[in-house]
Amino acid sequence: MNAFTDLYQELALVVNNELQEIPWVDLWHEQVSFLTEELPFPTPALFLSFETTACEDKGLLMQNCEMQIDMYLFFETFGDSFSGSYNNESATNFLRLLTEIHKTFHGRYGKNFSELRRVSVKPIESGGAGNLYRISFSCIVEDASAQKVFNKKSVSEISINTSSSSVGRVETATDTEPLFITT
Numbered sequence: 166m167n168a169f170t171d172l173y174q175e176l177a178l179v180v181n182n183e184l185q186e187i188p189w190v191d192l193w194h195e196q197v198s199f200l201t202e203e204l205p206f207p208t209p210a211l212f213l214s215f216e217t218t219a220c221e222d223k224g225l226l227m228q229n230c231e232m233q234i235d236m237y238l239f240f241e242t243f244g245d246s247f248s249g250s251y252n253n254e255s256a257t258n259f260l261r262l263l264t265e266i267h268k269t270f271h272g273r274y275g276k277n278f279s280e281l282r283r284v285s286v287k288p289i290e291s292g293g294a295g296n297l298y299r300i301s302f303s304c305i306v307e308d309a310s311a312q313k314v315f316n317k318k319s320v321s322e323i324s325i326n327t328s329s330s331s332v333g334r335v336e337t338a339t340d341t342e343p344l345f346i347t348t
Contacts, residue, residue, distance in 0.1 A: 168308040172275075184211075189209075193213060209238060216233045225309075227307065232303070240262070259298075284301050284302065
C-alpha cells in the first residue's frame with residue numbers, strides 16, 4: 166500500500182460515485198486563498214488533506230497510523246443565506262452538502278482505512294471568496310509503504326554443491342569448543 170496515494174484515490178472515488186453534486190475533488194493546498202492564480206475549478210469543490218497524529222510500529226516496517234483526514238468543502242456563492250433572501254436556496258445548499266458529506270463518510274470503512282469518525286466541523290476563513298468549511302474525520306491506516314517489495318520470479322536454474330568434501334560432513338560443537346569454526 167502506498168498510504169497517501171491509495172487513501173486519496175479511494176476517498177475521491179467515493180465522492181465521485183456518491184456525492185455527484187460535488188464536481189471537483191483535489192488535494193488541499195489552500196487553493197481558495199489564491200483564486201486568481203490557481204487553476205480554475207467548479208464549485209462546490211471538495212479538497213482533501215491528510216495528517217498522521219500518531220503511529221504505532223507493528224514490525225516488518227509496518228505501522229498503524231492514527232490519521233486525521235480533513236475535507237474542505239468550498240462553495241462560491243453570491244447568494245445570501247439569511248432567511249427570505251434572494252438565492253437563499255442556493256446559498257443554504259452548502260449546509261446540506263456538509264450533512265451529506267457527514268452521512269457518506271461517518272462510520273464508513275474502506276480498503277485503505279478503518280472506520281471513519283467525524284471529529285470536527287469548522288468554518289475556515291476564505292478571504293471573502295465564498296463559504297469554506299473543514300470537516301475532519303479520524304481513522305486508523307495500516308501503512309506498509311516502507312516495506313521492500315520483491316518481485317516474484319521463477320527460478321530457472323538451481324545449482325547445488327555436491328562435492329565429496331562437503332557432503333555428509335556435519336560440524337558439531339561441545340561446551341569447551343568455540344561456537345565458530347575456523348578453516
